[in-house]
Amino acid sequence: MHFLGRVLILMASMGIVAVMLPGLHFESLLSLFLAAVIVGLANAILRPLLILFTLPLVIISLGLFVIVINALLLYIASWLVSGFQVRGFWWAVLGSLMISLVSFLLNRMVTGGPRRRT
Numbered sequence: 770m771h772f773l774g775r776v777l778i779l780m781a782s783m784g785i786v787a788v789m790l791p792g793l794h795f796e797s798l799l800s801l802f803l804a805a806v807i808v809g810l811a812n813a814i815l816r817p818l819l820i821l822f823t824l825p826l827v828i829i830s831l832g833l834f835v836i837v838i839n840a841l842l843l844y845i846a847s848w849l850v851s852g853f854q855v856r857g858f859w860w861a862v863l864g865s866l867m868i869s870l871v872s873f874l875l876n877r878m879v880t881g882g883p884r885r886r887t
Contacts, residue, residue: 772809772813774879775809776802776805776806776809777805778872778875778876778879779805779808779809779868779872780801780802780804780805781871781875782868782871782872782875783795783801783804783805783808783868784801785871786864786867786868786871787801787864789867790860790863790864790867791856792855792856792857792859792860792861792863792864793854793855793856793860793864794853794854794856795852795853795854796852796853797852799852800850800851800852800853801852801853803850803852803853804846804847804850804852804853807845807846807849807850808842808843808846811842811845811846812842815842816838816839816842819838819841820835820838823838836862836865836866837862839865839866839869840858840861840862840864840865841861842865843855843861843864843865843868844858844861847861
C-alpha cells in the first residue's frame with residue numbers, strides 16, 4: 770500500500786509537470802501510471818546503486834550530480850514507456866527538478882507535514 774501511494778503521488782507530480790513543460794508529454798493516464806511505476810522502482814532500486822557508483826562525482830559536485838541521476842532515471846522511463854515522452858536531456862533535468870518539488874509539496878499536503886513528538 771505504501772508503494773502504491775508513493776506511485777500515485779509521483780504520477781500526479783509527473784502529470785502536473787508534463788502539463789507545465791512542453792518537453793514532457795504523456796498520451797494517456799495509463800502511460801503516465803506506467804512511467805510513474807518505472808520511475809518509482811528505479812528510485813528504489815537503481816538510484817542508490819547509481820549514487821554509490823558515482824559517489825566521487827556526487828561529492829565533488831556537492832550533491833548536484835544527483836540531479837543528473839534523477840534526469841537519467843526519468844529519461845529511462847520515457848524510453849521504456851511508449852506513451853510517455855521526454856524530448857531531451859535538458860528537459861529531463863528540468864522535469865526531474867520540478868517533479869521533485871511538486872512531489873515534495875504533494876507529500877507534505879497528504880501527510881500533513883512533520884509530526885512533533887511530545
